[in-house]
Amino acid sequence: MKEILRMEDITKKFGEVYANQDINLTIMEGEVHTLLGENGAGKSTLMNILIGLYQPSKGNIYLKGEKVKIDSPSKAVKLGIGMVHQHFMLVEAMTVFENIILGTSKDKSIFIKKDAIKKGIIDLANKYGLDIEIDKEITEISVGAQQRVEILKALYRGAEVLILDEPTAALTELEVEGLFQIIRKLTAEKKSVIFISHKMREVLEISDQITILRAGKTVTTLKKDDTEASELANLMIGKELVTSEYEKVIETKENIICLEHVDFNAKSKHSGISDITISVGKGEILGIAGVDGNGQSQLAQMVTGVISPDSGTVYLNSKKITKFSPHRFIEASVSHIPEDRNKMGLIGNMSVKENLALKSLETPALSMGKGLFLKKKAITNNAETMKEKYDIRCSSVEQETRNLSGGNQQKIILAREMEENPELLVAVHPTRGLDIGATKYVHDKMIDSRDKGCGVLLISADFDEILKLSDRIAVMFEGKLVGIYSGNNPPIKEISLAMSGKIE
Amino acid sequence: MNIKNKLIKILVPIVSILFSFIIGAILIASIGGDPVEAFSYLLKGAFGTTSNIGETFVKATPLIFTGLAATFAYKCGVFNLGAEGQFVMGAVASVWISTTFISIPTPLLLVVSLTSGAIAGGLWGLIPGILKIKRGLNEMIVSIMLNYIAVLFMGYLYSGPLRDGNLPQTAEVAVKLGRIFSGTRVHAGILIALVLTVILYYFLFHTSFGFKLRAVGLNPTAAEYNGFPLKKLILTSFVISGAIAGLGGSVELHGTQFRLMSGFGIGYGFDGVAIALIGQLNPIGTVLVAYLFAVLRKGAITMQVGTGMPTSVIDIIQALVIVFAVAGSALTNLPKVKQFFTNISQKSNKEVK
């Protein structure tokens, strides 16, 4: 096999921090080369250098043996490097056709020669087995289809090296198989694929070679056949994989919240829920497993009062809920660690202390006369106490929360939501974007709450997190509940199948 | 960190004012005038005599009201461009009350009239609010349309049903706000304005309701998720903002104009928006900038009479202050510029991870 791309001694510094240090990566023609590593290992930075968004502080890149300087995204495209981002760069209001031809000009005319170009695209799509509906708007097609559009975009621009960044994150098991078929067709046509992932099972299935990154450095490069899962995992993390250290709860006596035949926007597969009957017990963690976009967001919004059901009933502490509002649920001691901490959880321009006090402004502790006079000192003291207790790193409680790191922002939300000793804690992707230390902290605190009698509804796309923490595991697929399993020695294979819609 | 931010917030308007005056001076010179002479007439006009100083306060009063209305609205995330209409409707309500119900004893009549002014303004401000909540309409366009409707309505009234005599104007109101400094036209309205400023400041920054309003203005989604009644808060913002402007119209009527006629309230609305923006959306800042505008307006007339320099020069200076102040705020908020400032201050203000 010929070498097509070589990144040699690539180093990238941001201020004092080394995002990439002396990285060496060689890609062969027609191979699937996986870049394996945890969050923050340096994969994104390396790829951003490859597609011309960043310039390396040191090091060289060779394409087909010749040294090249990739100083802009357009240059990268010209050199035949195409990237399919994790978050698609597709214009929703435009059609598949329009998205593919955007920014290109293969002929001299100012008008779009629609029929001629369409035919060319369809031929290209067929060559690689990419099934697309060329005149549909992006909003009308599935996530898997959108990904195929992104791949086609890169191929249309003449990509020889295709970078797929966490391509399976939002796909069902079926769609993943479809993607792998496409990848095999691509390599058969001598295209190279750089596959970025941290999902062991997929990596072992599709890769030819695997390069492991850890803390900005290359650990090693292995051939797929020469290794297996636990060795890879060790190399990735650098230490022994820790199995769950938490004790699981087997049975609960009472339920804190019950949903019975709840519907919301039931027709939609990806933003609605259909006929959900489920309950969370006091003192247990119920984990909802499932790929993002199967109705989990709506479930979370339902049990925190943001949306109300189209049909069905919700009982909170055995009382039927008639009026759905966040306020109502907050009053009933429901706490919420939201999906998007900046959009839903924090007021970025307000200070740490103000965000911490957000829900208790009318309590006698922080104000007189139910909010008529805010006790500024009490608010500050409250914040200082929380800062200590939850180890929130900030220069002062007066600092605006938008200036804090993701981990500390999350800690503020945690502090605010968990100090109240809630009866129900709804945690959605609670450790997204957090480093290992912060993640462990959040996990410990959640177990703590559970042990104190709080019911926890945990929604996460991180399967390992679900396995670690849940006492019971429920799986959602396309808005429906497709199975409930025990969290104690969970049947992983069954659950995985359920997550991709394949139920026995 | 916070002190540095506050410092920048104060510096931006001051520097903008300086720049604008410099350009104004250049402008004056370019058409053959003498900037020094022009500006000295400006100052004389504003501060030369007790009566003049008084006039600046008289002129500042309505501007404080519309400025506060805009500041309040903006702080709550609402673009109330309808202060002009609300101001006028407030005056309309007051004129009707105080020329019709003249049998009510004077102090009570005044209170009733001022209150009706506030209510009328609040209701007029409610319209864009309801349309926003129910139909998702952009409140800017709605409130501006309502401005034109209000002014035309006022014109209809003083030329028609409420006309007094042959001239297109209403009768004089039966009660007036008393003068508080002899030798000047300064009336109690300025006191009302200042008291209102303090009340609003307190309300916004020291009560939970004000906190919630500000939260909605900064991040409505997070506010909603944390249990704040979004719709109620947004509507309240519109109503309060409108009521402030309406009260301003009523005060202007009872303090200075005493009757409605052509030209009543013109320009106060948009000026209020400008004042709010330059004053960095802070009630205290609003009062200061409103006073500055009043000084400019008063002095401009004297300048025009004394040197022949048209008052439009002052309009331009005023406009330039806005242009520079807003650009300046944006400039100092750019990530690169912020980095620059952080590098200058050697203290360890870096974010701790």
Next chain:
Amino acid sequence: MGAFLNVNFIQDLLLSMVRMATPILIVALAELYSERAGLVNIGLDGIMAFGSLVGFLTCYITGDPYLGILAGAIGGVLINMVYAFCTITLGAEQIVYGMAINIFAPAIASFIYKIYFGINSSLITNTLMSAVPIPLLSKIPFLGNILFNHTPIVYFAYLLVPITYVFFNKTKAGLNFKAVGEFPKAAESLGINVIAKKYLASIICGALAGIGGAYLTTCYISTYSDGVVSGRGFIALSAVIFGRWMPGGVLLAALLFGFTDALQLRMQVMSSGTPYQLLAMIPYICTLFVLAFFGIKKAGPKANGKPYFKEER
């Protein structure tokens, strides 16, 4: 009442409608280009005011209304460049800056007028552009007069509608342009120069808005006054929303407003009993009702109103 059904009256009314819709149409299209690139420009009223002054003055000095229109375009671009720089490069909030322009531009216009003509002058008149009837077509009974007997600016305005349609829907440049307003990051990643396109949009917007203003004082009324624009800039804004960001829709909206405006003027003349102010309210009330009725289902280009920064970490 019978007067309404008189053919001459209707013809006259429709003719007026076409003329009065013109400035709104031009300015609404100006805003369309701007918003398609993600820039909400509410300073249209101000740009129009400046355009109307510049157009008036140029026409007065040179005697040539066409030069006035050209001057209006240039003036509009100059003013809008201030807006463009502050919103695109500095990232100032677009709504706020639009308001700043609304205060700034008319002030300059007023100033220049007073400097040139003196402080107390009024009723300085101008030579208006004369109508250029299109041969043959203008002879068509009834419609001929309504559609083909106008000043060329009117023809220009209506021609702009299909041109805009073709640009956005059939050309590569138009597609790339739209992407800037929908998803600038994606556009940038595909090699489209987002910043350049935004500036281009501002130039087009400024020019057209300036022409719209100049039209008022060179083709419509022969005098200039500080209030000559009367909020048409804002009506144009609502026309964009009402027209759902499509050239055809904008045309309909402009015609509707032109119609109500023309109607209200005629009603003023006819029913001298009704106070003119109540009639003059009609276009504004109409705007409100139309907006309230249609609501905003489609919110326009997705990245509309958001500042765009090219990021390096």
